[in-house]
Amino acid sequence: MIHVDNIIIREFRGIRDLTIDFADKNFGICGPNGTGKSGIVDAIEFGLTGSISRLSGKGTGGISVKEHAPHVDSRNHPDKARVIMRVTIPSLRKKVTIERTVKDPLTPIITPNDADVLEVLAQVAIHPEFALSRRELIRYVISAPGDRAKEVQALLRLDDVETIRTIFQKIANACQREIVPTKRERDQALEQLLRALDIPTLSAEKLLGAANSRRILLGLGPIAVLTPTTSLRDGLVASAAASPSSRVPKVQATTDLRNLREVIARMVSAETSALVTAAITELSSLNSDSAALNSVTRERFLQAALSLIDADACPVCDTQWNPEELKGHIMAKLKLFEEVARKRVNAERKLEPVLAVLTDFKEALAVVERYGPILKPAIDVKLLRDFRLSVEAKYKEIQAFLPLPTAIAALQTIAIVPANALDPVAAIETAVAAIPEPTQQDAARDYLTVCQERLEAYRGVSLRLKQAEERAKITREISETYAKVSTSVLEGIYKEVEKEFSDLYRFINREDEGKFSAQLTPTTGKLGFEVDFYGRGYFPPGAYHSEGHQDGMGICLYLALMKHQLGKSFTFAVLDDVLMSVDAGHRREVCNLLKERFPNTQFILTTHDPIWLKHMRTVGLISSKSSIHFRKWHVDQGPTEWDTRDVWQEIKDSLAKNEVRAAAGLLRHYLEYISAEICHRLRAPVEFRGDAQFQLGDLLPAAIGRFNKTLKEGRSAAESWGQTDAAKAISDRETDFAARVTKSNIEQWQINPAIHYNEWENLQAADFGPVADAFRELIDGFICQNPKCNGLLYVVPERGQREELKCACGVVTMNLKKRPQQVKAKAA
Amino acid sequence: MLAFMSNGKSGNPPSEIPKQIFATFLDELKKGGASEDMLQRLHKVLLEDTNLTENAIKAAIFPDSPNS
Numbered sequence: 001m002i003h004v005d006n007i008i009i010r011e012f013r014g015i016r017d018l019t020i021d022f023a024d025k026n027f028g029i030c031g032p033n034g035t036g037k038s039g040i041v042d043a044i045e046f047g048l049t050g051s052i053s054r055l056s057g058k059g060t061g062g063i064s065v066k067e068h069a070p071h072v073d074s075r076n077h078p079d080k081a082r083v084i085m086r087v088t089i090p091s092l093r094k095k096v097t098i099e100r101t102v103k104d105p106l107t108p109i110i111t112p113n114d115a116d117v118l119e120v121l122a123q124v125a126i127h128p129e130f131a132l133s134r135r136e137l138i139r140y141v142i143s144a145p146g147d148r149a150k151e152v153q154a155l156l157r158l159d160d161v162e163t164i165r166t167i168f169q170k171i172a173n174a175c176q177r178e179i180v181p182t183k184r185e186r187d188q189a190l191e192q193l194l195r196a197l198d199i200p201t202l203s204a205e206k207l208l209g210a211a212n213s214r215r216i217l218l219g220l221g222p223i224a225v226l227t228p229t230t231s232l233r234d235g236l237v238a239s240a241a242a243s244p245s246s247r248v249p250k251v252q253a254t255t256d257l258r259n260l261r262e263v264i265a266r267m268v269s270a271e272t273s274a275l276v277t278a279a280i281t282e283l284s285s286l287n288s289d290s291a292a293l294n295s296v297t298r299e300r301f302l303q304a305a306l307s308l309i310d311a312d313a314c315p316v317c318d319t320q321w322n323p324e325e326l327k328g329h330i331m332a333k334l335k336l337f338e339e340v341a342r343k344r345v346n347a348e349r350k351l352e353p354v355l356a357v358l359t360d361f362k363e364a365l366a367v368v369e370r371y372g373p374i375l376k377p378a379i380d381v382k383l384l385r386d387f388r389l390s391v392e393a394k395y396k397e398i399q400a401f402l403p404l405p406t407a408i409a410a411l412q413t414i415a416i417v418p419a420n421a422l423d424p425v426a427a428i429e430t431a432v433a434a435i436p437e438p439t440q441q442d443a444a445r446d447y448l449t450v451c452q453e454r455l456e457a458y459r460g461v462s463l464r465l466k467q468a469e470e471r472a473k474i475t476r477e478i479s480e481t482y483a484k485v486s487t488s489v490l491e492g493i494y495k496e497v498e499k500e501f502s503d504l505y506r507f508i509n510r511e512d513e514g515k516f517s518a519q520l521t522p523t524t525g526k527l528g529f530e531v532d533f534y535g536r537g538y539f540p541p542g543a544y545h546s547e548g549h550q551d552g553m554g555i556c557l558y559l560a561l562m563k564h565q566l567g568k569s570f571t572f573a574v575l576d577d578v579l580m581s582v583d584a585g586h587r588r589e590v591c592n593l594l595k596e597r598f599p600n601t602q603f604i605l606t607t608h609d610p611i612w613l614k615h616m617r618t619v620g621l622i623s624s625k626s627s628i629h630f631r632k633w634h635v636d637q638g639p640t641e642w643d644t645r646d647v648w649q650e651i652k653d654s655l656a657k658n659e660v661r662a663a664a665g666l667l668r669h670y671l672e673y674i675s676a677e678i679c680h681r682l683r684a685p686v687e688f689r690g691d692a693q694f695q696l697g698d699l700l701p702a703a704i705g706r707f708n709k710t711l712k713e714g715r716s717a718a719e720s721w722g723q724t725d726a727a728k729a730i731s732d733r734e735t736d737f738a739a740r741v742t743k744s745n746i747e748q749w750q751i752n753p754a755i756h757y758n759e760w761e762n763l764q765a766a767d768f769g770p771v772a773d774a775f776r777e778l779i780d781g782f783i784c785q786n787p788k789c790n791g792l793l794y795v796v797p798e799r800g801q802r803e804e805l806k807c808a809c810g811v812v813t814m815n816l817k818k819r820p821q822q823v824k825a826k827a828a
Numbered sequence: 829m830l831a832f833m834s835n836g837k838s839g840n841p842p843s844e845i846p847k848q849i850f851a852t853f854l855d856e857l858k859k860g861g862a863s864e865d866m867l868q869r870l871h872k873v874l875l876e877d878t879n880l881t882e883n884a885i886k887a888a889i890f891p892d893s894p895n896s
Contacts, residue, residue: 160846160880167882171889474862475889481860485853493845 001569002124003602005095007047008084011074012102013039016638022604024088026594026622029606030613031630036639037606041131041576042069044604047083047098049125050105054133069102072635078103089120090571096121123569129155129562131574137554140561141529141541148527155558156493156565161486166327168482172475178468184356186461188363193454195255196447211451214444228459232452236445248371249446250435256371257429260364264422267361268415275357279350280411286343287404295340298333300402306330344401351398351407358395358414362388372424375431379424387421487522493564494520494527500560501553504597508552508589518553529557547581555579555590559598574604579612587612591619611692614680618798624681625791625808631673651772655765664763667772668696671779674792675699678782681794682706683802704741707782710795710805711737713816720818730814740781744774786811850874865891 006021014036020027029037042052046069055065070081081102088095096117100108110117124130139151153162190202199206204226211232212222220235266272305314306327314326365388372381394410401407438446498520506516519538521528530538531545531553541550555578562570579587594603603621607613610629616622630639640646647670654663672695679686679699684706686698711734718727763771784791789809795802795816805814854874858867869888873879 156845158845161849163880164846164850164874164885167880167885170882171886471890477860478857478862478889481856482853485856486849489845489849489852 001566001571002087002089003571005086005088007043009043010082011071011080012069012083013042014633014638015039016071018638020628025626026603028613028616028622028627030610030627031608033608035630035633038576041574041606043083044574045128045131047085047100049128050100053128065105066102089117092116130572131576132558132578133576134578134580137558137578138550140557141550141554148529152527152561155561165482165486168479172479175472175475179472182465182468184359186465189458189461193458195259196252196451196454211448214447217440217444232448232455248375248432248435249450250432250438251443252446252450253371253432256367257432260368260425263360263364266357272357273415275353276411276414279354280408282347282350283404283408286347287408297402299341302330302333348401355399358391362391362395365391368425368428371428379427379431381424383421384424387418490522494522497560497564500563501557504556504559504593505553507593508586548583551579551581552586570601572602576606577608584611588615588619591616591621595619595621648776655769658765660763660765660768663768667775671700671775672696674779675703677792678703681792682710683795707737714805714814717815717818737781740778744778784809784812847875
């Protein structure tokens with residue numbers, strides 16, 4: 001993967017023009033809320049992936065990268081909104097520049113665009129989880145098991161595993177569903193065959209017995225064995241074996257007519273009426289609840305949409321989508337309809353027996369209808385056909401379920417037979433009855449012909465049923481095998497993650513939860529997560545642990561997952577204000593954790609809390625130069641950081657416009673900021689405040705006092721070592737610094753000798769100018785005078801005996817330790 | 829100027845864990861007596877073409893089905 005060297009951000013989010021040099025190292029970004037920190041995180045994500053999660057993920061309706069990533073003043077110029085990143089690919093030992101504009105986010109300019117470089121960057125692009133905010137972090141911890149499984153699987157790039165599981169399951173379900181209607185069809189074919197054979201149940205013996213008795217009448221040899229290809233008409237001459245479709249076989253027609261009458265009786269029976277009433281009640285209940293009705297419609301629509309997703313586009317509007325994202329989107333919507341889906345399934349179950357009776361009815365009508373035209377004279381069956389078509393239409397309306405009023409209306413009328421609809425049936429009955437009784441031979445011929453036709457139909461549908469059952473069996477085995485294998489592999493993975501997570505969490509909580517452990521339990525499509533609570537058992541993370549501990553769990557789980565997923569390639573992560581609920585002590589431990597356990601990962605950390613930034617420095621997670629501290633944000637300028645040169649110029653500009661209030665406020669805030677920095681760097685003793693709300697009066701005198709003491713210690717040490725020149729230089733610096741202090745004190749005394757700095761804003765510009773100059777000179781006293789450095793002096797080490805005062809460039813290196821012998825002599 | 833941004837799954841090589849699962853799954857199917865032809869087709873879809881769509885997988889299981 002990568003390390004980030006620097007980033008240039010222009011006209012992007014709240015940023016006008018900003019360059020940050022990460023120098024391939026961990027980096028801290030600090031500033032109050034709304035100063036532009038997250039804009040940098042967005043820029044990093046955009047630079048590396050071409051997208052911004054928080055502008056394109058769930059719950060961002062109406063917001064898009066294209067429209068809202070540019071600075072508000074450049075919203076009509078997406079070409080101006082650009083991010084340029086310089087990254088290092090350690091595995092290739094290559095430096096790469098990526099330049100991307102919002103206008104064309106998917107076609108960055110990559111230099112060099114070598115194939116191996118593109119391959120690495122493509123991997124980065126499919127891992128947008130390198131940027132983690134608290135919102136995302138907590139999702140891993142306190143989300144529902146099904147949602148957590150999705151989040152974790154996405155992070156582990158396991159989406160494909162779930163995709164295939166869903167597809168196998170879907171195919172298996174579809175194959176299973178094919179069986180029921182095919183079985184119904186087979187049952188009907190069987191019923192018609194039995195009716196033709198005039199036997200109660202089907203067996204080879206009974207079938208052959210019935211067929212052979214007719215064959216003997218015709219002088220044909222009996223069939224000994226019934227095979228799948230046996231023809232009951234075998235041996236009949238072609239003309240004699242001609243289908244009776246050109247004439248009506250009296251016996252068969254009589255049976256079919258009798259069957260129709262029986263089915264009609266069943267249609268209007270009390271039993272069927274009860275089934276219909278129950279179905280109408282269920283559907284009416286849904287229909288009377290407008291919200292439920294609306295939901296049923298939507299749920300059906302979403303189910304249909306889900307089943308149609310195959311390409312990279314919405315099946316409804318053709319908008320380009322990642323299929324998995326689209327499925328996830330629709331599934332999330334479907335979750336809202338779970339209750340209504342349950343009601344719908346119940347209602348559909350009530351309809352099933354009604355549809356079965358209707359199927360028999362329309363089939364029986366169709367069979368009899370066919371006799372009309374071939375009777376001599378032919379009988380007009382238009383009324384019967386119209387009636388049959390109306391029954392079929394009602395069947396389709398009921399089966400379609402929606403719209404509900406249509407389905408209900410169809411149910412209410414299915415038992416109603418129009419007065420003259422069955423007139424053709426009566427006419428056919430009369431005509432069939434009038435057909436002369438066939439000779440035994442004719443009857444036998446008709447019998448064999450009709451039975452063979454129906455046997456073939458039965459064989460065909462039985463074969464289809466067998467194939468459907470076979471398909472269902474195969475797909476069920478595939479689906480079950482896949483579920484077993486994937487669960488087993490995932491269990492292994494989650495065991496490793498669970499171990500790593502527990503280890504990391506124990507690291508940051510070793511003082512109070514040194515025996516902590518956790519359980520990640522995958523089940524199909526879900527991931528349970530329970531944690532030990534002080535040996536009292538395993539509970540969901542949100543049950544007893546504080547919000548701060550949950551945040552700690554979130555980052556540990558994230559780190560464990562990333563480590564498992566990327567291994568040595570986990571070289572870069574952005575943690576966006578992820579520990580806001582964690583107390584100071586545990587934050588320090590998180591710093592230690594990141595530094596010790598992830599030494600090869602470059603972390604970019606944002607925080608609104610300057611104390612947290614200091615922890616990062618103190619622990620050595622970031623160096624003193626690897627941070628940026630924003631002081632404010634303005635829509636015209638974007639974020640601005642505490643930069644000494646800018647501050648003094650800004651004060652000067654304000655005074656030039658006679659805006660003393662603004663200049664005084666800025667000086668006050670800057671002095672508070674810089675005094676805290678100086679105190680920190682010189683390890684100055686400051687009266688402790690539990691709320692960490694230190695004022696200028698608390699800080700600046702402490703800084704001055706500590707610096708004076710440090711210079712004095714340095715001079716004494718130089719003298720103890722006989723370093724006359726060094727001692728003289730320090731002495732000069734003491735004199736110079738004392739003059740700066742005096743001047744600033746004099747100015748303060750002139751303005752308001754009593755206290756504070758609150759009266760500054762009452763001054764005129766001419767009076768305030770010297771005040772600002774005096775403080776500028778005072779602050780300069782704490783700074784290395786090398787123009788290339790100008791950094792604040794600091795004491796090392798950060799804890800224990802103070803040994804040296806120095807600056808970042810090395811020009812100032814003042815030893816603070818006296819020669820040992822003299823120390824001893826003095827002690828003696 | 830080249831695009832490397834691609835979050836689409838279809839057509840992208842699956843990461844190591846899905847690959848491992850797919851391979852183990854095919855081994856298990858083989859042990860269960862699945863037909864060699866179907867195994868080859870599933871191998872192609874899951875591990876070679878990585879065309880992880882319902883139609884492609886249906887066609888791998890039932891190549892002669894009119895719906896596949």
